[in-house]
Amino acid sequence: MPLRTGTGGTKYAPRKKEKLKEPEEYRVVLLNDDYTTMDFVVEVLVSIFHKNQEEAERIMLDVHQKGRGIVGQYTWDIAQTKANQVHDLARQYEFPLRCVIEPA
Ligand code: TYC
Numbered sequence: 001m002p003l004r005t006g007t008g009g010t011k012y013a014p015r016k017k018e019k020l021k022e023p024e025e026y027r028v029v030l031l032n033d034d035y036t037t038m039d040f041v042v043e044v045l046v047s048i049f050h051k052n053q054e055e056a057e058r059i060m061l062d063v064h065q066k067g068r069g070i071v072g073q074y075t076w077d078i079a080q081t082k083a084n085q086v087h088d089l090a091r092q093y094e095f096p097l098r099c100v101i102e103p104a
Helices: 038-047 053-066 076-092
Strands: 026-031 068-074 098-103
Touching (some): 076 098
């Protein structure tokens, strides 16, 4: 890369290439399992992700049939907090329910 000329003719190297930014948003993806009850999953979707009953049932059935499904898209901190809340509540009720976070 050619050197740039500054004021007074000083030569200096070009500025370092801008660092690529991390994605701003992350998806919380709910995973299916054979043991968590459908009612509990719906309850999680209503209480943690603020879905209405109808939407929660639709997402739950979609995950049940397809193995996984997007629940929502958030900043990293919020996605992380929601995933922790899911895992804490599931542990409390002794269900193996899991979710993962993916860059959007
Ligand atoms: N597959 C579970 C059952 O048949 C229900 C379920 C749905 C579990 C979605 C997890 O993310 C899930 N009881």
